[in-house]
Amino acid sequence: MVISFWSAGGGTGKTTLAAAFALALKKYKKDIVLADFKEVTPHVHKYFGIELRDKSNIYEAVENGSSIAEAVNEHLQKKQGIWILSGFGMNDFAKFEEKHFSAVLEVLKNEFEHVVIDTSAGIFFSSTYTALKNSDVIFAVAAPSVWSIEDTAQMIDFVSNRWGVEKERFKAILNAVDKEEIDASTAEKILEIKTFNVRYGPKNIIRDVSKIAEFLLKKDTERVIDIKKAEEAKSFGIN
Ligand SMILES: Nc1ncnc2c1ncn2[C@@H]1O[C@H](COP(=O)(O)OP(=O)(O)OP(=O)(O)O)[C@@H](O)[C@H]1O
Numbered sequence: 376m377v378i379s380f381w382s383a384g385g386g387t388g389k390t391t392l393a394a395a396f397a398l399a400l401k402k403y404k405k406d407i408v409l410a411d412f413k414e415v416t417p418h419v420h421k422y423f424g425i426e427l428r429d430k431s432n433i434y435e436a437v438e439n440g441s442s443i444a445e446a447v448n449e450h451l452q453k454k455q456g457i458w459i460l461s462g463f464g465m466n467d468f469a470k471f472e473e474k475h476f477s478a479v480l481e482v483l484k485n486e487f488e489h490v491v492i493d494t495s496a497g498i499f500f501s502s503t504y505t506a507l508k509n510s511d512v513i514f515a516v517a518a519p520s521v522w523s524i525e526d527t528a529q530m531i532d533f534v535s536n537r538w539g540v541e542k543e544r545f546k547a548i549l550n551a552v553d554k555e556e557i558d559a560s561t562a563e564k565i566l567e568i569k570t571f572n573v574r575y576g577p578k579n580i581i582r583d584v585s586k587i588a589e590f591l592l593k594k595d596t597e598r599v600i601d602i603k604k605a606e607e608a609k610s611f612g613i614n
Pocket residue numbers: 382384385386387388389390391392413418495496550551552573574575576577580
């Protein structure tokens with residue numbers, strides 16, 4: 376399962392929430408990787424206190440047809456019980472295109488049950504395109520303000536109409552709902568997608584993000600049960 380944290384504008388809390396979400400998944404699942412698909416100025420490595428390394432070996436592997444898995448695995452580091460793939464700095468940004476990011480994501484999907492991606496804001500990078508095209512769930516993180524919600528609505532429309540990413544895959548998170556201008560139910564009406572709240576402060580982040588993780592895993596289990604039931608019904612000749 377691939378889960379992305381994305382937003383229309385910068386600084387809404389993607390990295391903070393993606394990290395909290397990946398750590399919250401530990402309670403229920405093994406095999407979790409948090410992948411930083413932010414280009415130019417990635418932050419996940421700073422969050423976990425690791426060094427940002429140049430990823431030209433991955434670029435070369437894709438170009439030369441050598442083992443991409445080997446190249447990606449060289450960059451994976453375990454921190455706080457989850458695996459981390461740090462982001463793509465200025466040098467990588469100059470080279471990496473969609474096919475390189477897709478190759479990275481393929482490796483991660485093969486190796487991990489849950490891939491949590493922190494993306495760049497907006498619709499301007501091939502890493503964002505690759506992440507959103509391949510995500511089962513996309514959390515659009517917005518500030519609890521009218522403009523932030525309007526920007527989010529516009530960009531979700533773009534991503535679904537131009538990139539063919541179904542709107543059903545999006546969920547919204549209103550983050551740091553302290554001095555709120557707009558509440559989750561109003562945002563839900565504007566965006567027409569399920570909207571969660573994450574309140575202000577580190578303790579609230581852990582509490583609220585854990586609830587979102589629980590909700591998502593429950594949905595995922597129900598989906599698996601539904602698929603199993605459908606398969607059983609088929610094997611009995613019921614349609
Ligand atoms: N719920 C919250 N409560 C308090 N502070 C928060 C909350 N969410 C995020 N922050 C703070 O807001 C700032 C921006 O968060 P973060 O770096 O996660 O945003 P981002 O969307 O990843 O930004 P960028 O677009 O630059 O990558 C950070 O200082 C973070 O600690």
